[in-house]
Amino acid sequence: MIKVVKFGGSSLADAGQFRKVADIIRADQTRKYVIPSAPGKRFAGDTKVTDMLIGLYETAVSGGDIEPGLRSVRKRFEDIIGGLGMDFSLEDEFGEIRKRLLEEPARDYAASRGEYLNGKIMAAYLGYDFIDPFELIFFNEEGNLNNYKTDKVMNQRLEGVGHAVIPGFYGQGKDGKVKTFSRGGSDITGSIVASAVKADIYENWTDVSGFLVTDPRIVPNPEAIHTITYRELRELSYMGASVLHEDAIFPVRSRGIPINIRNTNKPGDEGTWIVESTARKPKYTITGVAGKKGFCAILITKAMMNSEIGFGRKVLQAFEESEISFEHMPSGIDTMTIVVHEDEFLDKEQRVVSAIHRLAKPDSVEIESGLALIAVVGRGMKSTRGTAARIFSALAHAHINIRMIDQGSSELNIIVGVANEDFETAIKAIYDIFVITQL
Ligand code: ASP
DSSP states (O other): OOEEEEEOGGGGSSHHHHHHHHHHHHTOTTEEEEEEOOOOOSSTTOOOHHHHHHHHHHHHHTTOOOHHHHHHHHHHHHHHHHHTTOOOOOHHHHHHHHHHHHHSOOHHHHHHHHHHHHHHHHHHHHTOEEOOGGGTOBBOTTSSBOHHHHHHHHHHHHTTOOSEEOOSSEEEOTTSSEEEOSTTTHHHHHHHHHHHTTOSEEEEEESSSSOBSSOTTTSSSOOBOSEEEHHHHHHHHHTTOOSSOGGGHHHHHTTTOOEEEEETTOTTSOOEEEESOOSOOOSSSOSEEEEEEEEEEEEEEOTTGGGOTTHHHHHHHHHHHTTOOOSBOOBOSSEEEEEEEHHHHGGGHHHHHHHHHHHHOOSEEEEEEEEEEEEEEOGGGTTOTTHHHHHHHHHHHTTOOOOEEEEOTTSSEEEEEEEGGGHHHHHHHHHIIIIISOO
């Protein structure tokens, strides 16, 4: 049994958190490869070490004094080392970081040092090997992960290594320099390592007890989801629910490795299992509900549209010409609606409208703004009748007008559009009917 365990920034924000993490790792010898993030926020309003480091880089390139910033970063790490009662010095590492910042400042190098230093401390604290991902993770010319090389090199390097700490978030670019993933990218490192060593489980430790049924900023203390499929997760993440970096799914998914989201502060909680497929019935008809505000709908009307071959293509071409991607496209007999992100669309709206007129010659084009989309997602919906009815009656009872409905062909989700100002009430009403009252 091999487990790859990744710990997020809040799980490693200070010495107290480090101790919890070490207890978790030591409690299970199969937790072989440990992927740390950089120290995150210790309290609301605190600054993540990664942000401090990016700030340092900016100071360096603008020719400012990096010493005060460097001291603050160093203090964060010294506090951890001191708090753990370790006899360990980062003198050489900070010397090197200072030198690089002054001589050849590079953003990704600076940003990656939080993970690097945290990895050094953690390896020393646990008595594990430290393996620099600079030697294991490779990017190609376009800046994307070089899967083939990474998998091969990592596999060889980790063979026979008992236990090791591998910092998250970065690897080596095609130019031989440090390159980071996008923010939150330590999740990706964990997934790549799990895939390369063909782990049985990828545990991703954070500060919540799993993926929640809905957004806790809207519904206080929502339930955690026990098991969710990759496809359900994709639908919910796309609609704004976040626990895991999107790109962390692919490496493990391609090898059928489940992800277990766990809570460092409540290690007894089982957390959420993210799996390819499951026979386990979801506890409720829905697995989750998520949404986003800020969409707009472009309503296109043309008599006899239904019999005009190529009409849809011409309309979509108008969006393509302006490089706007569309989210949904519900249609009627003589109407077609295109839903897009308001902020992508606003600057280009008149260009798109005139392109629709030029290409598709519609009777009218109307724009409605202020639309919020809510995705009700669940593998259980397929086999249950009345799900749509329950959503609509919940919204009707909450006095919310539904402005758009779209059901994906997979029957995995139902999307409803409501006014921005009804968004929170709508999410609460849907959560209520499926999870609380279960009417
Ligand atoms: N430390 C990096 C960030 O703050 C990466 C990570 O935590 O996953 O984005």
